[in-house]
Amino acid sequence: MSALAPERSSATRQRLPPEVRMRQILDAAQLEFAERGFAATRMDDIARRCGLSKGGLYAHFASKDEVFEALLSRSLTLPDLQDLPQLGGATSARGVAEWLVAQVEACLRQPGTVATFRLLVAESERVPHLVQQWQQQVVEPHQRQLAESLARAAAHLGCADSVLVRHPWLAMAPALHTMITQLLFGKCPQAGPGTSFTPSEASARDGYVEMLAVLLETPANAERM
Template identity: 50%
Template structure:
C-alpha cells in the first residue's frame, strides 16, 4: 500500500472510531442511558467477573466518561443492584398474550411452557443467574428476592392460569394443584444446565416438548 493510501485508510479508521464514540456519547433520555449502562455492565461482569470489573471498564463499554457513568451510578455495587432489580421486574405475564378461557389441557401446557421459556431462558436471565450464584455471599437478599420474585411468582402464575382455564376439569387434589412448583421443575433443570454449560444447551434435545407432555400428564 502506498503512503497516500495508508494515510487515507488510517484517517477513515479514526473517523469511524470517532463517529462511534460520538454515537455512544450523544445525549440520551436517562432511562435509555441507564439501560445502556446496565447492558454494558452485564457484559463486563459476565466476561470478567464482578470483582475484576472496574467502573472504568463499564464506562468504556458503553462509550461514557467515568464522570458520565457516576452521574447515574455512584458505585459498582449500585450498578449490580440495579441489574438485579431489572431482572426481577423485567417480565410481566399480564402484558403477554392470554389464552381464551376454556382452552384444552395441551393448549394451557404449551402456553405455560412458552411463557416460562421466554422469562427464564432468555440469555440475560441466564447471565444474571450466573452472577447471583457467583456473588451470592455479597447479595444474599437479592438471591432470596430472585427465588421469591421469579420462581415463586412464576409458580403462582402457573397455578392461576391452570385455574382460570381448566377449573372445571382439574381436581383441586391433583398433584399439580397441590405442588405448583412442579410445573417449573423441567425448565429450571434447563436453566441450571445452561448456567453451567452455556446458552442453547439442554439436558435433552426434546426438553421443551417433554415439558409440555409432562404438564399434560399432570393436568389430566
C-alpha cells in the first residue's frame, strides 16, 4: 500500500491543461459547497478535494467568491440565441418555439446545471453580491440579446408586436419551471442524443412549445382585451 502513495502524490501534482484543471476545481467546489454550504467551505477544502495545494488553487482563483462566480457562469449558462433570426427551416411561430425549447433543453441537460441551481437557491441570501453580479454580467445581457433576437424573428414571421416580443422573459419560463420541478421531485434529465422523454416530460415539452407559439403569434394589444 505504501509503495503506491508516491504514485498517487505524483498524479496529483501532474501538470494538466488549464481547461482540465479548471473543470476539476469547479467540480470539487460544487461538491464542497453542496456538502458544507458556501460559508463553511474553505479554499483548503476545495484544494484538497481536487488534489491541489492551497497555493495551487490560489494560482487559479484569488478567493472563494471568485470560485462561486465561476461555478455560476459555467453551470448556469443560458441558451445561445445567435442563430434565432436565421432559424433555417423554422417558418412558423411553432418552429421558433420548437427551436427555443430545444435550446433550453440542451442547457438543462448539461452536467451540474440543476445541482448549481439548487446551490444558488440555497445560498442566495448569504451571497447576494455574487448573485447580483451574476445577474448583471450573465442574465441581463442574455435578456437583452433574447429581446433583440425575438424581435427580429417575430418581424420575419409578421408578428412584430406580439406578447412574447413585448415580454421576452416569458421565453425562459419553461427553463425555470423545469428546474423547479427537478428540484422538488429530484429527477434530472440525462444528456445525450436521442434521449427519450417520460410521458409527463413529453407532455410538459409540448405545453412549452404550444405556449411560446401562442405568445409569439398573439398581438400585444390583445392582452388588454
